[in-house]
Amino acid sequence: xxxxxxxxxxxxxxxxxxxxxxxxxxxxxxxxxxxxxxxxxxxxxxxxxxxxxxxxxxxxxxxxxxxxxxxxxxxxxxxxxxxxxxxxxxxxxxxxxxxxxxxxxxxxxxxxxxxxxxxxxxxxxxxxxxxxxxxxxxxxxxxxxxxxxxxxxxxxxxxxxxxxxxxxxxxxxxxxxxxxxxxxxxxxxxxxxxxxxxxxxxxxxxxxxxxxxxx
Numbered sequence: 165x166x167x168x169x170x171x172x173x174x175x176x177x178x179x180x181x182x183x184x185x186x187x188x189x190x191x192x193x194x195x196x197x198x199x200x201x202x203x204x205x206x207x208x209x210x211x212x213x214x215x216x217x218x219x220x221x222x223x224x225x226x227x228x229x230x231x232x233x234x235x236x237x238x239x240x241x242x243x244x245x246x247x248x249x250x251x252x253x254x255x256x257x258x259x260x261x262x263x264x265x266x267x268x269x270x271x272x273x274x275x276x277x278x279x280x281x282x283x284x285x286x287x288x289x290x291x292x293x294x295x296x297x298x299x300x301x302x303x304x305x306x307x308x309x310x311x312x313x314x315x316x317x318x319x320x321x322x323x324x325x326x327x328x329x330x331x332x333x334x335x336x337x338x339x340x341x342x343x344x345x346x347x348x349x350x351x352x353x354x355x356x357x358x359x360x361x362x363x364x365x366x367x368x369x370x371x372x373x374x375x376x377x378x379x
Contacts, residue, residue: 185225189215190236190280197279203233203287230287234297237284240277244270245305248339252312259376264363271343271355278347285344302340306332313370321377322370335366 192214196206208229212222226232251266274281288295313328339362346353371377 182225185217185221186235186239188217189222189226189232190239190277191215193232193236194277194280197283203229203280203283230291230293233280233284233287233294236280237297237301240280241273241301244273244277244281245301247273249305249308252308256371256377260363260367263366264359267339267362267366268355268359270339271346271359274343274347275355282344282347302336306336309335316370316377323372326370331369335369338362338365 189211192211193203193206196211196214197203208222209219211232212219215222226235247269248266251263254262256262284294284298288298310328310332313322313326313331316322317324317326317328342358342362346358
């Protein structure tokens with residue numbers, strides 16, 4: 165009978181190897197996009213060469229460029245959304261500085277893969293598979309925000325007049341569009357100032373002038 169420990173270790177090694185390959189490709193795609201070349205104009209052969217792998221190896225992990233872009237976006241946005249989602253799940257006892265820090269982390273993540281995120285948004289406009297992925301990712305974030313606002317309302321910590329569903333949409337769209345616009349603005353806004361502005365706007369929308377949520 166095969167050892168469960170050995171099987172688990174082997175699976176873990178395979179997963180680690182796959183992620184290493186995927187991140188290598190992500191770095192290659194980021195480099196190729198950095199000179200302004202459109203994602204649709206970059207051939208698979210060029211991506212494979214930039215990632216120092218055979219084209220056949222590339223296709224083993226990415227059957228087409230739509231799946232490539234989706235997987236690259238999953239890797240690139242893990243920290244981007246993860247930091248903000250963690251803030252929405254915490255107790256917010258640290259007050260406004262907490263959301264400000266979350267916004268700064270999101271901006272940093274966006275700048276690290278800004279060209280890829282821009283490619284994702286552009287391709288999502290006409291590629292059904294990519295569009296469905298991005299819309300779904302945004303929708304999951306909206307759900308996290310909405311559910312937290314509902315809980316805060318149930319515990320009397322935010323104004324009863326706030327509509328959780330529409331507020332979650334507005335806050336999510338504000339952050340996404342602000343960061344996207346700022347990345348390509350000329351001159352670009354200071355990241356600290358942008359994070360402070362977004363954090364302040366979110367905090368005031370949810371908690372008003374309170375420095376910390378009421379118990």
